[in-house]
Amino acid sequence: MATTVVSTTCTMDCPDACALQVTVTGGRIAKISGGTESSNGHPNTNGYICDKIQRFDRRVYHADRLLYPMRRSGPKGSGRFTRITWDEAFSEIVARFQDVIARYGAEAILPYHYGGSNGMLGNGFLDSFFFARLGASQLARTLCAAPASEVSMGMYGKMPGVAYEDYPAAKCIIIWGANPKVANIHLMPYLRQAKRNGAFITSVNPVDNFSAQEIDLHIPVYPGADLPLALAMINYWRENGQLANDFLAAHTDGAETLLEEAARWPIERAAAAARVNASDIVTLARRYAELSPAVVRVGWGPERNLNGGQAIAAIMAMPALMGKFGLRGGGYTFSNSGAAKIDTKQIFGDVPWTTRTINMSRIGQVLMDDPGDRISPPIRAMFVYNVNPVATAPDQNRVIAGFSREEVFTVVHEQVMTDTCLYADILLPSVTFFEQYEIKRGYGSYIVGGVQPVIEPCGEARSNEQVFAELGRRMGFRDEPFTWDTETCMKKVAESFVMHGRPADPAPLFSGQAQTYDFPGKTPTQFGNAMPQNAERKAHLTPAGLGPHPYEYHPVESAEYPLALISPSNSKMISSTMGEFNYPELFVTLNPADAASRRILEGSLVRVFNELGEVVCRANLSERLRAGVAAIPKGAWRKSSRNGQTSNALSPAHVNVVAGGACYNDARVQVELA
Ligand code: SF4
Known part of the structure; x- marks a missing residue:
């Protein structure tokens, strides 16, 4: 069997944007290793990568991988689907979108997406152009990094x-x-x-x-x-x-x-x-x-x-x-992402998108027409991609209730059968980053990395730009971008990239190589060769986005629920990616003093609860977590807890005054033996 080694870049939501060397034998991934400066042109991968991506083949070939389009054949949440063709899937999406537009207007359609683990083609590119042309509602992406x-x-x-x-x-x-x-x-x-x-x-x-x-x-x-x-x-x-x-x-x-x-x-x-x-x-x-x-x-x-x-x-x-x-x-x-810029207006022209904006952190409340979140027209169709909100959005039980509404037509474009997929009407199979061309902008490492296919797409999986190009054509839009193939999209992005004021060299990006910066010099010195990127070249120490009461502190306290719940990142998942196999059993970590006062031992089955929900799982005791705090890992899937609820079942849906950011760590909980 033929063996090749292919250079590419990791697209996961991680600052490092590593260079990868992937060994492929007989068309299957055999080994995933870190690249180096000499193999990939990347300055700091230095030949090693995290365990998560070393075994990313487990996601690529997982039994729950979505391999062809499917239509729901049971109640929402049941997980019952029937295989259909791409042609049938597109026809149904177009018919349902047109019906929603005729009855409620295009704002009743909501693209629900995130971008952390995607490159420049899969997020904010043809997808945004499509939804802008449609006149759909816009999404405030607030789950992470908005404030x-x-x-x-x-x-x-x-x-x-x-x-x-x-x-x-x-x-x-x-x-x-x-x-x-x-x-x-x-x-x-x-x-x-x-x-x-x-x-x-x-x-x-x-x-x-x-x-x-x-x-x-x-x-x-x-x-x-x-x-x-x-x-x-x-x-x-x-x-x-x-x-x-x-x-x-x-x-x-x-x-x-x-x-x-x-x-x-x-x-x-x-x-x-x-x-x-x-x-x-x-x-x-x-x-x-x-x-x-x-x-x-x-x-x-x-x-x-x-x-x-x-x-x-x-x-x-x-x-x-x-x-x-x-x-x-x-x-x-x-985040160093601002060092590289791409002007999508140059690519698509000035496409006005002036519709209302929905905060993604309140999707449960919006879908449930809760007082204060009731909108007109209501959301009656969603296209979910690059995100798994049933596992990752705050107030999980409200999110599940919203996604369970029969009157909301939901399309999910995904790699594996996530918690969110179970609520889809139409499921579309997506490629992983080992099956596509992409361009990844590092937000820690100073590189822009080329991504190239390592293997053929699994089953009938397609990339985001392929899906939105076809959807645009099927909706009857005659704009040229909907005729672009992946190679054209790559060229458009690669040729418009500006890396700290200098145009990027597109060539390395097509062969999975990393492109480095010249500030001048390889790295920036702040207020030296890198200045504030605003007109005044000054630091505005009280930025307007802080609102009317900048720097005012508002403590979050609860006598009934005395422990603060946090959901830190962990070595098993990147947000919820790889939660399908890498975090089989959920634990809550407690400081031994908090555990002792509740007669909780290492391994005890406990309930972690507040007014929003409860998580039943085992306890793990650690001096490394301060007293007064409980920790449940970020991104765990519902199947990992004993009762199908995870940390986000306990996270409130209130948001920060700065950019409407999610407030996961404002969850206050009590823990007791189950
Ligand atoms: S997830 Fe981060 S550390 Fe792991 S391979 Fe990707 S970029 Fe590197």
């Missing part, structure tokens, strides 16, 4: 952040609300090198993810209380006359509002709110002030609550307040 993106854009215009490769130059590193050990593994060698170089490293996180050899200080912040902690540090610097006043005068505005709010947070008050030692806050504030270069790795953990956007803003303002920019290894790292 943080709003803040990052408003404050620095998404300025490129400190590259992983420059962390060894830093003398002070704060890992705030992130766990690079499972969700950014290629940062770890650079962190270890920084430690060997003598850097002072702190992790701010309710979970202690590091050993004493790896970091110097762990601050176990209470979920949602990152804002007072950050404000207290800022106030400490203000009171001690340590602020970088010259830098602030020359390169920023909006500092007064932030400092005014910070003045309300003396160390002791913040320590009480964040439930941490006051002395630890002082230690961190002092070391950050003394040591340069200093870098903050800002994670997405602090944003998933009512105070999330405000907390991210206060954290991201720190390097400006303390004049930490301008040095290699100094500043912050957040």
Whole structure:
């Protein structure tokens, strides 16, 4: 049997955007390995990848893989489907969409999608063009990163952040609300090198993810209380006359509002709110002030609550307040996706899409016509792709109720039979990234990676751009983009990419190679060769997106449900991807003190509950999780719990004032023996 090794790029929702070398024998994936600079042109994969993707073949060839289109043949949720042809599937979708448009108008159709684990062709490309032409409702994509993106854009215009490769130059590193050990593994060698170089490293996180050899200080912040902690540090610097006043005068505005709010947070008050030692806050504030270069790795953990956007803003303002920019290894790292830009107007022309916007975090309430979420026209058709909302959207029971409504015609385009697929009227099989051409923009690693097919599509699976091109033609749209094949789409994207102001070289992207940046130089220095990407080239320290009461703190407390529930990323799944096989049994993690007061032992069967739902699962006890907090892994599928409910059955559907972001970590719960 012939064996080949194919270069490509991982498209998963992960900052690293790894280079891959995939061995294919007899047309089947035999081995998945990490690429290198010499094999793939990627600067920091360095030949290793995570376990999840090393065994991604388990998803590709899984028994639950969707291989052909299907029509529902039982009640919604029953999982009963009958095979149909693509022609039948398209005909039915078009007929049902046209019927909905005739009865309610096109706004009654909602595209429901996410993009983290997709490239540029599969998300926000022909799909958006199709729904804009249709006049469908728009979707506010708020499950992750919405408040943080709003803040990052408003404050620095998404300025490129400190590259992983420059962390060894830093003398002070704060890992705030992130766990690079499972969700950014290629940062770890650079962190270890920084430690060997003598850097002072702190992790701010309710979970202690590091050993004493790896970091110097762990601050176990209470979920949602990152804002007072950050404000207290800022106030400490203000009171001690340590602020970088010259830098602030020359390169920023909006500092007064932030400092005014910070003045309300003396160390002791913040320590009480964040439930941490006051002395630890002082230690961190002092070391950050003394040591340069200093870098903050800002994670997405602090944003998933009512105070999330405000907390991210206060954290991201720190390097400006303390004049930490301008040095290699100094500043912050957040999402680097803004370093590469593609102007879809150049590709599609100016296509107005001015319809109403629905917040995806409230899909259950919207579909159920709940008071406050009732809309006219109601949603009567959905096209769900690149996302598994029944497992991942807040208030799971309301989401299930909404997806169960017979009057909402639902199409799902997916790779495997997810929790959401069970509620589809029409199921369409999707390729995985090993079966398609794509272009992946790294949001951690500074690369744009080419993705090429490693194997033939499984069964009758099709890519997003193929599906939306055909749907456009079948809906009778005569626009040229609906005639494009995948190669044309690749060319359109590759030729429009601008990487930090320079056009990308399209050629490597067609052969699975990575294209690197020139800032000039391989990596950016903030306020050096990379400036804020806004007209003023300034940091706006109180961005307008923070709303009318910027930096105001709103604690979330409940006497009845005393534990804060978090759902951290883990080593088994990327969001919910691979939950079909990689997380067979759900556990809730508790601090031993919280468990003891409830007579819960390691392995006890427990109920985790609040007013929204309950999760029945086994308990896992760990000193690494702070007291007062329970943790259930992010993205688990319903089948992994004893009663079909997962952490999102307990997550409220209220949203952050900043960009309407989901507030998963505002869940408050009680736990007892089942
Ligand atoms: S998921 Fe992340 S670490 Fe794993 S292979 Fe993909 S990019 Fe690399």
